[in-house]
Amino acid sequence: MRRWPVKPQITGTSMLLGALLLVFWPACARPQTCSATWTGNEGNGSWSTAGNWSPRKVPGAASDVCIPTFTTANGAGLDGSSSTISVHSIQVAEGASLILGSGKATIVTSLINDGGLFLYGTTVTSASIDMPNPGQISVYGNSVITSAAFSNPTGIVYVGPGFTLKLTDNPVQLQNGNLSGGNWFVDGVLAIPGDISEITSQGTTVTIDNLGAALEDASGKNALATLTSVGPGTALSVTYGGALTVTQGLSNQGVVNVGSGSGGTLTVNGGYTQTSGATTNFSGGTLSAASVNVESGSTLGGSGTVESSVTNNGTVAPQGSLTVTGTYTQTSAAALTEQFGSTLQVSSSASISGALNITINPKHPPKSGAMYTALTSGSLTGSFTRITAGYTVTTNGNGIQVTKQ
Numbered sequence: 001m002r003r004w005p006v007k008p009q010i011t012g013t014s015m016l017l018g019a020l021l022l023v024f025w026p027a028c029a030r031p032q033t034c035s036a037t038w039t040g041n042e043g044n045g046s047w048s049t050a051g052n053w054s055p056r057k058v059p060g061a062a063s064d065v066c067i068p069t070f071t072t073a074n075g076a077g078l079d080g081s082s083s084t085i086s087v088h089s090i091q092v093a094e095g096a097s098l099i100l101g102s103g104k105a106t107i108v109t110s111l112i113n114d115g116g117l118f119l120y121g122t123t124v125t126s127a128s129i130d131m132p133n134p135g136q137i138s139v140y141g142n143s144v145i146t147s148a149a150f151s152n153p154t155g156i157v158y159v160g161p162g163f164t165l166k167l168t169d170n171p172v173q174l175q176n177g178n179l180s181g182g183n184w185f186v187d188g189v190l191a192i193p194g195d196i197s198e199i200t201s202q203g204t205t206v207t208i209d210n211l212g213a214a215l216e217d218a219s220g221k222n223a224l225a226t227l228t229s230v231g232p233g234t235a236l237s238v239t240y241g242g243a244l245t246v247t248q249g250l251s252n253q254g255v256v257n258v259g260s261g262s263g264g265t266l267t268v269n270g271g272y273t274q275t276s277g278a279t280t281n282f283s284g285g286t287l288s289a290a291s292v293n294v295e296s297g298s299t300l301g302g303s304g305t306v307e308s309s310v311t312n313n314g315t316v317a318p319q320g321s322l323t324v325t326g327t328y329t330q331t332s333a334a335a336l337t338e339q340f341g342s343t344l345q346v347s348s349s350a351s352i353s354g355a356l357n358i359t360i361n362p363k364h365p366p367k368s369g370a371m372y373t374a375l376t377s378g379s380l381t382g383s384f385t386r387i388t389a390g391y392t393v394t395t396n397g398n399g400i401q402v403t404k405q
Contacts, residue, residue, distance in 0.1 A: 034066035034091075035059075038073045045074040047085060061108070063087045067115070069095040076122060077101025092117060094134060100124070102141065111147075113155070119143040119165070131155030131182070139165040139188070152182035154203060159188040161210050166191040177226065179204060186213045193218045197226045199254070202233035211241035211262070230254045232277065238264040238285070245269065250289075252298075253277050259285015259304050274298040274314065281306065281322065296333060309348070318342040328377065330354050332385065340402070341372045350377035355386040356393065358402060366404040375400040 036059040042051040050056045052073070059065050065087050067073050075098055077083045083103030089110045092098050097116040107126035111117075113135040121141030129147045131137065133154035137145075140160045151172040159165045170193050173181035177197035184190060187210040195217050199206060206224070208215065217223040224244055230236050230252045238244045239260040249270030256279040258266045263284035272289035276297050281287055281304030288307035294300045294314040301317030309326030310316065312334040321343050328346040330336060335355040336344060356374060360366060376399040384400075387393055394401045 033064050036063040036065045036087075038065070038067045038071055038096075040071050040073070045072060045078075047073055047075040047078075059085070059087050061086050061088065065090045067092045067096045067098050069093045069115075072097040072099065075100045076103030076105050078103075078120070092135075113137065131157070137165075139163050144168065152184075154181065154183075156183040156185060157190070158185040159190050159213075161187040161213070163188040164191060165189070167193070170194045173201075173204075179206070183207075184215070185209060186215055189214050189216060191216045191218075191220075192223055195223050195226045198229045198231065199227070199234045199236060200229075200231040204231075204233075205235040205237070207235075207237040207239065208242035208244050208264075209237070209240050211243075213242050230256055230277075238266045240264065243267070249273065251275055252279055255279070256287075257282070257285075258287050259283050259302075263304075272308070274300050282319065294334070299337075301337075312336070312354075316344065318344045321345060323347070327351070330382075336375065336384075338374060340366050340370075340404070343373050344375045346375065346377035348377070349379040349381070350375060352380070352382040352400075353385055356384040356388065356400075356402075358388040358391055368404055370404045372402055373399055374402045 037054045038052060039054050040052050042049045046052060048058055050058050076085045078099055078101035086106040088108045090107055091112040092115040094114045097118060099118040100122040102121035104123045110128045111126040112130045114132055115135060117137045119139045119141060121143055123144045125146045128149035131152040135155035136158065138158045140163060142164045144166045146168045148169045149172060150167060150169060153173060171182065173179055174194055177195055179196045179199050180201035181204055183205045185207045215223045225247045227246045228248060228250060232253045234254040237257040239257060241262040241264060243265045245267040247269050250268045251273045253275050254277045258264050258281045260283045265286045268289035271291045271293065274294045278299040280302035282302040285304040286307060292306055292308045292310045294312045294316060296314050298314040299317055301319060303320035303322055305323045307325045310324050310328050312330040315335045315337050317337040319342055323345045325347045327348045328350040330352045332353040335357050337357040339359045339361060380397055380399065383395060384393060390405050392403045392405060
């Protein structure tokens with residue numbers, strides 16, 4: 001099931017918090033200094049209503065603003081009276097939300113977002129922006145963020161379909177082409193000044209999640225075209241019709257997901273090497289590369305299409321049907337691992353050795369005599385040297401059939 005980022009619902013001048021949260025977040029433990037605290041006591045959600053603040057005064061340029069847990073404040077461009085807010089600092093606590101419309105928000109020192117910041121066509125300027133987990137910025141209107149110290153180490157930046165978020169400065173986590181933090185979920189267009197050549201640091205994720213979605217550099221070109229490495233503990237996903245092309249070889253030590261929902265396409269204009277970790281093609285995803293090499297300790301699997309020849313020194317694991325349009329070579333140390341009923345379809349020739357590992361669905365185990373086709377190919381040489389106990393294998397010139405004993 002697709003996991004959608006949080007999106008608020010607008011009703012008149014108020015916005016409902018209940019629909020905003022993916023989870024109920026605990027109260028924020030970060031020390032706060034507040035000269036203006038949102039209460040929402042007037043019930044209209046309006047930033048410019050004095051009765052919604054403690055003390056009962058609309059924040060000004062010297063105010064340190066706090067939006068506490070389980071409250072929602074409607075700011076610039078949404079409260080019907082003002083398109084601009086200007087304050088000294090803002091902190092949005094965990095479980096709280098600040099929603100900004102088509103206006104400007106100027107913060108002199110810092111914006112600390114432990115909760116949800118929603119932008120509906122807003123220009124945000126702040127000396128620093130900090131996005132700790134579970135902080136999230138969600139964009140549902142073309143917006144701009146200007147901050148030389150925009151830090152997203154563990155939070156989420158989400159750009160909705162059809163919209164653009166422009167960061168005028170690289171985030172702190174992007175230095176010299178190395179993206180080393182944050183979760184970047186792009187259904188629309190995320191524009192950043194620099195290109196990305198490496199994704200590193202445990203927990204960093206980049207998702208291109210929609211037809212036409214893109215992560216762009218300052219010149220409007222693909223900021224991920226220079227990508228050469230997906231590091232350990234990180235993830236790159238191209239899903240729901242998204243497409244991504246890298247202009248050279250790509251090495252994966254983390255997780256690369258290709259295709260979900262309406263599919264997705266990752267094109268590598270060079271060799272694709274699975275050095276560790278896993279690549280999964282599922283729900284019609286396509287991985288296209290000059291060559292694909294699955295090294296020891298790594299897995300290439302799922303359902304979908306690999307438009308390339310594959311050399312397997314690790315594990316290839318079809319789930320349903322996995323198609324290889326070129327040749328397939330499995331070495332003596334490698335394994336073809338598939339649940340009973342799954343198939344590896346090789347359009348060209350297949351040369352096999354090593355293991356055939358067969359798993360079952362414990363709720364629907366195969367009966368004695370049940371058969372399935374483990375592999376089909378244009379031509380076939382070699383044989384498996386290790387086969388899961390309890391099964392027999394029949395090999396012909398174009399495929400391998402498995403029978404439960």
